[in-house]
Amino acid sequence: MHRHRRRIKDQHRAPTHQVPGRLLMQSLLAILGLVTGFLVVAAPAQAAELSGHDISWPQCSPADGGYGLPMPPSNTQFAILGLTKGLPFTENPCLGSQLTWVRSNSKTAHAYAMAAFPTPAQLLTYRSSGPWSATTRAGQLSNVGYAEASFAVASMVRNSFRPAMVWIDVEPRTAQPWPTATAAQQRENRYVVEGLMRGLRDAGFSYGLYSYASGWQSITASWYLPGVPVWATAGRLDYPTEAHDRCVQPSFSGGAVYLSQWYDDVRDYDIACANYRMGALPMPGSTLSSSTADFNGDWNNDVLGRVSATNELCLYQGTGRGTFGVAATIGVGWGGFNVLETVGDFSGDGYGDVIARAPATGLLWMYPGNGRGGWLAPRVIGNGWNGFDSIVGPGDMNGDQKVDVLARETATGRLWLYPGNGRGGWLAPQLIGTGWGIFNTLLAPGDFNGDGTADILARERATGLLWLYPRNAAGGWNPRVLIGNGWNFLPTLMSPGDFNGDRTADVLGYDATGALWLYPRTAQGAWAARVQVGHGWTAINTIF
Numbered sequence: 001m002h003r004h005r006r007r008i009k010d011q012h013r014a015p016t017h018q019v020p021g022r023l024l025m026q027s028l029l030a031i032l033g034l035v036t037g038f039l040v041v042a043a044p045a046q047a048a049e050l051s052g053h054d055i056s057w058p059q060c061s062p063a064d065g066g067y068g069l070p071m072p073p074s075n076t077q078f079a080i081l082g083l084t085k086g087l088p089f090t091e092n093p094c095l096g097s098q099l100t101w102v103r104s105n106s107k108t109a110h111a112y113a114m115a116a117f118p119t120p121a122q123l124l125t126y127r128s129s130g131p132w133s134a135t136t137r138a139g140q141l142s143n144v145g146y147a148e149a150s151f152a153v154a155s156m157v158r159n160s161f162r163p164a165m166v167w168i169d170v171e172p173r174t175a176q177p178w179p180t181a182t183a184a185q186q187r188e189n190r191y192v193v194e195g196l197m198r199g200l201r202d203a204g205f206s207y208g209l210y211s212y213a214s215g216w217q218s219i220t221a222s223w224y225l226p227g228v229p230v231w232a233t234a235g236r237l238d239y240p241t242e243a244h245d246r247c248v249q250p251s252f253s254g255g256a257v258y259l260s261q262w263y264d265d266v267r268d269y270d271i272a273c274a275n276y277r278m279g280a281l282p283m284p285g286s287t288l289s290s291s292t293a294d295f296n297g298d299w300n301n302d303v304l305g306r307v308s309a310t311n312e313l314c315l316y317q318g319t320g321r322g323t324f325g326v327a328a329t330i331g332v333g334w335g336g337f338n339v340l341e342t343v344g345d346f347s348g349d350g351y352g353d354v355i356a357r358a359p360a361t362g363l364l365w366m367y368p369g370n371g372r373g374g375w376l377a378p379r380v381i382g383n384g385w386n387g388f389d390s391i392v393g394p395g396d397m398n399g400d401q402k403v404d405v406l407a408r409e410t411a412t413g414r415l416w417l418y419p420g421n422g423r424g425g426w427l428a429p430q431l432i433g434t435g436w437g438i439f440n441t442l443l444a445p446g447d448f449n450g451d452g453t454a455d456i457l458a459r460e461r462a463t464g465l466l467w468l469y470p471r472n473a474a475g476g477w478n479p480r481v482l483i484g485n486g487w488n489f490l491p492t493l494m495s496p497g498d499f500n501g502d503r504t505a506d507v508l509g510y511d512a513t514g515a516l517w518l519y520p521r522t523a524q525g526a527w528a529a530r531v532q533v534g535h536g537w538t539a540i541n542t543i544f
Helices: 022-032 094-102 118-125 136-156 185-202 213-220 243-249
Strands: 051-055 078-082 106-112 167-168 205-210 230-236 257-263 268-272 304-307 313-318 324-331 339-344 353-358 361-366 380-384 388-395 404-409 414-419 428-433 439-446 454-461 467-470 480-482 492-497 506-510 516-519 530-535 541-544
Touching: 078 094, 078 380, 106 136, 118 136, 167 185, 185 205, 185 213, 205 213, 230 243, 243 257, 243 268, 304 339, 313 467, 339 388, 339 492, 388 439, 404 439, 428 506, 439 492, 439 506, 506 541
Parallel strands: 051 078, 078 106, 106 167, 167 205, 205 230, 230 257
Antiparallel strands: 051 268, 257 268, 304 313, 304 541, 313 324, 339 353, 353 361, 361 380, 388 404, 404 414, 414 428, 439 454, 454 467, 467 480, 492 506, 506 516, 516 530
């Protein structure tokens, strides 16, 4: 049974040099053909694999705080340099000299940075050091992750190091452990990692994730991120093809694997999988928890709107501070649809998508986003959808981490869950409610009550009452909660999720005068004072 062991570069004690079975390991490595630090393998037909090593503070001399472990052999083809001394907010004490070695030997180099849950002191120090509001714990934790990234970026800037990729190391560690006992703690861990990803993105660095299945599961509850590249470890080499298997097996997070690693007591070894040549990979889309509304990939939720007079589709970019940035036209000729909805990443490529129903045919179309506010080629994902009068994208409604769609039957008021399969298709639909015809608006805010599951807001046609329908982890409904009255004075309501940057879902709506109002929700489950964030919105016949 394969068992992962902590890598040398993350140990905080000197590795023993009298390991039981070490001679056996040396014999095995000899048999496998480890020559000057490399596993010699037959090249795949499509391209010769690149072989390399990752190095960090353990390769520093004892005088510099390291273990004096050997640098890679001269024939290594690439290196991955650790930026920290094992924990965030520390620096590899010989990063400069290791970069000098890389440059003098003309080696391609990536970087990796450690992620960790903040200590109480770090939370106090860095809780405001990022783009999120520090009024909520979720925002504070995200900001600490952002600060971890900023510290790593500063190390690179000081050393004039601009690697094609920076990998985020997410694994258990004893020196500063991740809290993993509850689902709520695992959600908080995700906030920290999201902060790191956004911090690297904002600094212009492409990034990916380093971990392994059991570690990723314990820290993040097996967070599914198909659009984020992966560097996967095989741990201590147990059999000849294990490291190569990591290149073709499903990864710990669902992302494509580009690098594979294994190690012994002296070095960490890496393979660049298949045709990957160590260049920059496309920037992943944002992974904002519970969000389906970041369309341009800037980690802020947006609003899309169709102009009544022209049928143009406009992107109203959210700033993450409760305001809009520059509006941009992102499509023409959208008048042929009577349902438009952002659904999140329905296609499984890591970027947010839009679904649209054509009433003339009943066809349901998916317009895949490209993560930059534009489109990939549309395709039909369903037919016979004219029987529904409300179609919304709630995010992940059934707990499988794939985004889903809800549809209400016009004739019966029955509510159906259409689970997405994560690849732009469907699993079997499920009836999840009856009597929903009394509502004139269904909203999909994501996780509205902070329990980690996607919820629904519903406005009663006759009374204007606004109800929260909380979804539970078992796939059913918790008791509904009345959260407002008098909401019928707003002709149009929508929820982009978190619009003001506090990581709590909000609601937007415009009144008969065209004034657009933000209704912020607090972490305590109450409404803050509404704020006008726009005017002239009666010119828009659909916002989503």
